[in-house]
Amino acid sequence: MSETRSNLLRSTPFRLALTFAFLFLLAFILSGAIVYQLMSASLARQLDQSIKETYSLIAATYAESDEEDLVSTVRDHAQFSQDKDEIFSLTDKDGNRLAGDFTSSLPDGFSMFAADLPGVPPDTEYRAYSGMVGDNNLTVAFSLSETEDLERIVLMSFGWGTLFITVLAIGGGAVLASRVQRRLDGIASTMVDVSHGRLDARIPLIGNGDDIDAVSAQVNAALERLSALVDGMREVSANIAHDLKTPLNRLQMILESAADKTVSGEDVSTELTDARAESQQINSTFDALLRIAQIEAGARKARFVDLDVGPVVETIGDVYADVAEDDGKSLSTTIIPDTKWYIHGDRDLLMQMLANLVENALRHCPPGTAIELSVTRGGSHVLVHVRDNGPGIPAEEREKVFRRLYRLDASRTTPGSGLGLSLVKAVADLHGAAITLEDRNPGLGVTISLPAVRTTVT
Ligand SMILES: Nc1ncnc2c1ncn2[C@@H]1O[C@H](COP(=O)(O)OP(=O)(O)OP(=O)(O)O)[C@@H](O)[C@H]1O
Ligand SMILES: [Mg+2]
Incomplete structure (x- = not known):
C-alpha cells in the first residue's frame, strides 16, 4: 500500500x-x-x-x-x-x-x-x-x-472553491496517474518478457493514438524487426549447420574409405584429391559467409568514393562475354554513350555484386540463354539491370533467395553454396540500393537501384 x-x-x-x-x-x-x-x-x-x-x-x-x-x-x-x-x-x-x-x-x-x-x-x-x-x-x-x-459569502465561496479544486486535482491526478501507470507497467512487463527471450511479446495498444500509444507502437515495430532479425539469424545458423553437415559427412566418408584402403595397402590418391576439393568447398563457403558478415558490418563504407557506374558494368560485360560464349550463351552490354552515371560507392564490391548476378544467369540458365547488362536512369536513381531469358525464379521464392545458403530445389545439383545473392543484397544494402527481381516471361530481371550523386552528359 x-x-x-x-x-x-x-x-x-x-x-x-x-x-x-x-x-x-x-x-x-x-x-x-x-x-x-x-x-x-x-x-x-x-x-x-x-x-x-x-x-x-x-x-x-x-x-x-x-x-x-x-x-x-x-x-x-x-x-x-x-x-x-x-x-x-x-x-x-x-x-x-x-x-x-x-x-x-x-x-x-x-x-x-x-x-x-x-x-x-x-x-x-x-x-x-x-x-x-x-x-x-x-x-x-x-x-x-x-x-x-456579502463579503462573508464571497469568502466562503472562494474557500469552498479552493477545497473542491484541491480535492478534484488530487483525486483526478491520482486516477489519471494510476491509469497511465498501468499502461507504463504494461510496457515494463513487456520489456521484461522480451529480456527473458520472449520476443513475440508486444505492448498492448489502446488505439486512441495518444503519445504513449505512439511510443508503444514504435517499440512494437522495433521488437518486430528485432524478432525478425533473431529469427533470421537462427535460421541462418541452422542452415549453415545443416548445409555444412553434408560436405563434412562426405569428407568423413572419403577419409574413412581412404583409411580402409591404407590398411589394405591400396592407392588413396583419388580420395585425397576428393578430400581436398571437398575441404576447399567448405573453406570457400566460410570465406563467403565471413565476407558477407564483413560487408554487413559496414566498415567498407569509409572507402566509398564518387564513381561512374558505366565502366564497372562495361568491365563485367567484357570479362564475361567470352565465358558466356564458351558456355553456349550470349552476353550483351548496353551503355548510353557519353553519359556518366555517378554514384557514391565501392568499385570492387559493385564488381563482385554484378559478377555474382551474371554468374547466376550463366549457372542457372540453359545454353542459348541471352543475358543483357544495361544502365538506365530512374528519377534520382541509377538503375543497373541484369536480365536473362532462362527459367526465372518463382514469385514465392523471390524473397527467400536472398537468405544465406538458400537455393532453389532445381539448383541443388549445380555447384555453389547459395551465398551469391546474399552477398548481392549485402552490397546493395551498404550502398543504400534497392533490389527488385521481376519475371520476364521467361527469365529473371534483376534491377539494382542505386542513389545517384549526379549524371553528366558530355
Ligand atoms: N538468373 C537466375 N535464374 C534462375 N534462378 C536463379 C537465378 N539466379 C539465382 N537463381 C536461384 O537462386 C538461388 C540462389 O542464388 P545464389 O546466387 O544465392 O546461390 P547459388 O548461385 O546457388 O550459389 P553461389 O553461392 O555459388 O552463388 C540459386 O540457387 C538459384 O536457384
Ligand atoms: Mg550464385
Missing part, C-alpha cells in the same frame, strides 16, 4: 496534475483576492452613496419648511428601520437629541463607529454621515452587517 502511494507520488502524471492544480489554485486565490478587494470597495462606495442620499432626503425637508418637519421625518425614518439597519440622530446646537435612535457626537462627514443599541448585537459596526442642517446636527448611519454578510 505504502509502495503504491510512493509510486503514485513519483509518477509523472500525478506530479503534473499536482503542479497544475497548485498553479491553478494560486491563480484562483489571487483572482479571488482581487475580486474581493474590488467588491468590498464597490460595496463601501454604494453604502456611502445610499447614506448620503438618505441624508440629503432628510435634510431637504428642513430646507422646504421648518424644524418640525425635520424632526418628524427623522422620527419616521427611525421608526421605519425596525431592525436598526439604519439609525439616525438629530441633535440641537447644545447636543440634545431631538429625534432618532442615538445621540451622535461624530465629526462632520463620513466616519465609522460601533454602537450598543437595544435590539441589535453589541458593538455593531456602522458607517455614518454627519452634517449640520440649519443649527441642528443630523447623522445618518447604516449598519455594515449587510456588506459584511
Whole structure:
C-alpha cells in the first residue's frame, strides 16, 4: 500500500496534475483576492452613496419648511428601520437629541463607529454621515452587517472553491496517474518478457493514438524487426549447420574409405584429391559467409568514393562475354554513350555484386540463354539491370533467395553454396540500393537501384 502511494507520488502524471492544480489554485486565490478587494470597495462606495442620499432626503425637508418637519421625518425614518439597519440622530446646537435612535457626537462627514443599541448585537459596526442642517446636527448611519454578510459569502465561496479544486486535482491526478501507470507497467512487463527471450511479446495498444500509444507502437515495430532479425539469424545458423553437415559427412566418408584402403595397402590418391576439393568447398563457403558478415558490418563504407557506374558494368560485360560464349550463351552490354552515371560507392564490391548476378544467369540458365547488362536512369536513381531469358525464379521464392545458403530445389545439383545473392543484397544494402527481381516471361530481371550523386552528359 505504502509502495503504491510512493509510486503514485513519483509518477509523472500525478506530479503534473499536482503542479497544475497548485498553479491553478494560486491563480484562483489571487483572482479571488482581487475580486474581493474590488467588491468590498464597490460595496463601501454604494453604502456611502445610499447614506448620503438618505441624508440629503432628510435634510431637504428642513430646507422646504421648518424644524418640525425635520424632526418628524427623522422620527419616521427611525421608526421605519425596525431592525436598526439604519439609525439616525438629530441633535440641537447644545447636543440634545431631538429625534432618532442615538445621540451622535461624530465629526462632520463620513466616519465609522460601533454602537450598543437595544435590539441589535453589541458593538455593531456602522458607517455614518454627519452634517449640520440649519443649527441642528443630523447623522445618518447604516449598519455594515449587510456588506459584511456579502463579503462573508464571497469568502466562503472562494474557500469552498479552493477545497473542491484541491480535492478534484488530487483525486483526478491520482486516477489519471494510476491509469497511465498501468499502461507504463504494461510496457515494463513487456520489456521484461522480451529480456527473458520472449520476443513475440508486444505492448498492448489502446488505439486512441495518444503519445504513449505512439511510443508503444514504435517499440512494437522495433521488437518486430528485432524478432525478425533473431529469427533470421537462427535460421541462418541452422542452415549453415545443416548445409555444412553434408560436405563434412562426405569428407568423413572419403577419409574413412581412404583409411580402409591404407590398411589394405591400396592407392588413396583419388580420395585425397576428393578430400581436398571437398575441404576447399567448405573453406570457400566460410570465406563467403565471413565476407558477407564483413560487408554487413559496414566498415567498407569509409572507402566509398564518387564513381561512374558505366565502366564497372562495361568491365563485367567484357570479362564475361567470352565465358558466356564458351558456355553456349550470349552476353550483351548496353551503355548510353557519353553519359556518366555517378554514384557514391565501392568499385570492387559493385564488381563482385554484378559478377555474382551474371554468374547466376550463366549457372542457372540453359545454353542459348541471352543475358543483357544495361544502365538506365530512374528519377534520382541509377538503375543497373541484369536480365536473362532462362527459367526465372518463382514469385514465392523471390524473397527467400536472398537468405544465406538458400537455393532453389532445381539448383541443388549445380555447384555453389547459395551465398551469391546474399552477398548481392549485402552490397546493395551498404550502398543504400534497392533490389527488385521481376519475371520476364521467361527469365529473371534483376534491377539494382542505386542513389545517384549526379549524371553528366558530355
Ligand atoms: N538468373 C537466375 N535464374 C534462375 N534462378 C536463379 C537465378 N539466379 C539465382 N537463381 C536461384 O537462386 C538461388 C540462389 O542464388 P545464389 O546466387 O544465392 O546461390 P547459388 O548461385 O546457388 O550459389 P553461389 O553461392 O555459388 O552463388 C540459386 O540457387 C538459384 O536457384
Ligand atoms: Mg550464385
